[in-house]
Amino acid sequence: MSKLWVRIEGTRFVDRQGRHLILRGVNLGGDCKLPYPDGGTDRPSDFSDHRSVSFVGRPFPLAEADTHLGRIARWGFNTLRLLVTWEAVEHAGPGEHDAHYVDYVGHICERAAAHGLAVFIDFHQDAWSRMSGGSGAPGWTFEKLGIDFRRFDAAAAAHVMQYRYDYSNPERRQESRYPAMSWPVNYRMAANGIMWTAFFAGATLTPQWQVDGENVQHYLQRHYFGAVAAIAKRVASLPNVIGFDSLNEPGIGWVGQKMSQRPAPPPISDHSPLRLGPMWTPFDGLRAARGLTTKVPFYSRAADGSIAVHEVEYNSSRTSIWLSDGSDPFEQAGAWRAGETAAQVVDEDFFIKNAGQRIDHERDFMQPFFHRMAAAIRSHNPDWLLFAEINPHLIAQGRSFPKDMPPATINASHWYDLALLWSKRSPSTPNAAHQTEKRKLYGLQLAYFRTIGERLNGGAPTLIGEFGVPFDLNDGESFHRWSAGERNSAVWQAQALALQSVYDTLDTLLLSSTQWNYTASNRNDLRVGDGWNQEDLSIFSCDQQPGDDDGGRAVAGFCRPYLQRAQGRILQVHYSQDEGVFRFSIDLDPEIEGDTEIFIPARFARTAPSIALSGAAVQQQHSPDRQLLKLRAAAAGIVEGVLHCR
Known part of the structure; x- marks a missing residue:
């Protein structure tokens, strides 16, 4: 029998004694995406130090570990989704693992055990890398693929806060330069399109693309799994480390998209911001990346709620992100042709079909990836659980995990109230009817997520790997009230009520979860927040110490009987x-x-x-x-x- 603190029986988590467990945890933490101590997006950077940075100290220095972990345990959490990144392990260069960081992660896990906290390791990414507007992969991954990330902004290949923001301006939010929650637009732009397509589909779509004599997909995945294995080896003997996340919210690149077909503007009834902004196609992205000026439709919502469309010209400087002159790997594979006078699409279905067969992203790419991930971690501990994720956009389309999944796999999908997350607007004192409607909506959506787990391997547990609420609601109203001297729970009432509705639903469905997030360096500051792209979902803020809740925000919303x-x-x-x-x-x-x-x-x-x-x-x-x-x-x-x- 497994010596781990947690194992699974069908759709349930159980402990070593066989007791039915509810894992109620928190993500630790939002700033683990960033180098320590000065890597936050609230500070300017050109990423020139990407090979020499250190992540030792994220989520906090070891000397502070017991203080933070003790607080988390006192709030009733029993599980940590501990964030690490590929960059943190292998930033110095291919195969050069940061031994100090690897050992530091091991020490954090050991201290978590002392506080009764189970841990699963999350290799985290957003929009591929810090250099492309997110977090995750090392900067050298661009270099090895023949790409210069220093040209991303000029070529409109990525939307990066450090290039868009005017740090000399005291204005905390600069919506005209870098709109809040705008980082997901990167998934539609060239840097992410190229890197994710190479990572998952390089062997299929660009077999001629070689890096050091190895296909680009095999090269990237070999190094990713090598970084995973370095952490796995260090924590393999710790019984409170119960497994690994496969990869946070993996991108899909351009797989499944027509080369030049643009999405239709969303209907007025669709208020999702995910369908607004520049509507890049793969053809647009490849042209801009090559250094061709490109016009792209931009969808925005007018005052009356209708969708306005206007064209925006990108890469007027004609900057190429490719280090070598001439065609890129996709042109070489027959997807498009730059031409002497005008670029042309050669194969409209290049990212949809291969050798006449329709590509199935989950079956063809995610399924083997999950098995390789399971093999990478279980070569060090065969009992580890695999907390699996596919791209959240695919779940929204009704798609799910492939049929053939590794044993002992968990559905670790993410769920958010997207209207709240993206608008950052909420009534300061929501009424009973508002709460009732929220619970109905949450119940329907989270029940669907539980169904995904019930269909996985004939029945697997579901753990909602991320959910949370923004604390910078209503232009930081809570921050202003706290700064003005208010010291009562009413300051965080809107956030507490939102969390209460989520936990009520999780209880009803008997779902385990890890809330996003606990950030030790969080500030009640619209520019800083969790330190990453102006997000602020941390249940802790160092600006609130000392205080009755020991730095906690909306504590009544999550610290409750269960x-x-x-x-x-x-x-x-x-x-x-x-x-x-x-x-x-x-x-x-x-x-x-x-x-x-x-x-x-x-x-x-x-x-x-x-x-x-x-x-x-x-x-x-x-x-x-x-x-x-x-x-x-x-x-x-x-x-x-x-x-x-x-």
Whole structure:
């Protein structure tokens, strides 16, 4: 039997004693995408130091680990999705792993164990790399593929805050230069189109593209898995490290797109910002990357809600991102031709079909990737769980994991209230009807995500790997109130109510989760936030210390009673914050050695809790120092409980 703290049985997580587990965790943390200590996007950079940077100190210096991890555990979390990046491990060059960082990650995991926190490692990326507007891959990946990332801004190949922002301007948000939450536009631009296509489909679409005598896809994936293996080797003996995430929100490049077919403007009823902005096609991106001036339609929403379309000219400087003169690998493979007078599409279906057969991204590329990832980690610990993700855009299209997945795979898909995430607008005091509608919407959407897990390998657990709320809602209203001296929970009421609705839904569906996120360096500052592209979803801010909640924001929204592990199978849980009542039912199994444990936050647990039990007989023990109510059954049966928490 596995020695890990967590294993799976069908669609459930269980511990070593066989108790049904709910993993309630947090992502640690948002600034792990960045070099330490001065790598945040709130500071200018030309990335010239990309080979000499260090990530030791992310998520925090080791001397501060017990303070932060102790806080996370006191808030009731039992799991960490620990962010690392390929760049953090292998920034110096191909095959040159940062031994100091690898050992540092091991020490963080060891300290997490001391606080009772299970860990799974997330190799994180957004928009491929810091140099292309996101995080993840080392800068040398561009260089090895013959690409100069220093030319990305001039060539309109990537949308990068460090090139767009005027850091000398005291204005905290500069929407005309770098709109908030605009970084996802990078997935439609040339840098991401090229890199993700090469990473997943290079052997299929550009077999002639060689890097040091090896196909580009095989070269990139070999180094990625090498970085994963370096971390895996260091933490293989730690029982609280329960597995690895496959790769955060992997891009798909241009796979599945027509070369020159543009998407239609969204209907007025579609308020998603994902379908606004420049509508790049692969042909547009390849032309601009080659140094050709390119006009691209730009979709924006007019004041009346309609969609306005105008053309924007890009790369007027005629800058090429390719280090060598002449054709790029896609032109060499027959996708397009630059021509002497005008560029032409040669194969409109180049990214859709290969050798006359339609490409299936999940089957052809993700399926072998998942198996290679599983092999890379399980060569060091065969019991590790694989927390798998496909591109969130594919899930929105109704697509899912390929049929043939490695055993012990978890559905670790991400879910957000996109309207809230992108608009950053919310009523300061939402009414009951608003909350009810949110719960209905969340219930439908998260139930669908659970179904994805139930179909994976005939039935697998689902852990929502990311969800969260922006704390910079309404132009930073909460920050202004805090700065003005308000020190009460009303400052974060909008965020707490939003989180409450999510956790209510997770409880109803018995879903495990890791909230996005805990950032140790977070600031109540519209420019800084989590330190990355003006995002601010951290439940902790160092600007709020000292304080009643020890730096926590909207703590009442996430630090709440829940059934952490059960001596049997959890049937139902429900917490009503308004009533101050926590209800649960468990199908007890006395053969399981271990107590049922209910987390009760310290603000409720100063005295023995009032609990009414019915059904099977159980003994109870209150451990206020651990914020736990323990129940022990000697006989099988169903027990129902009503716990009053005020």
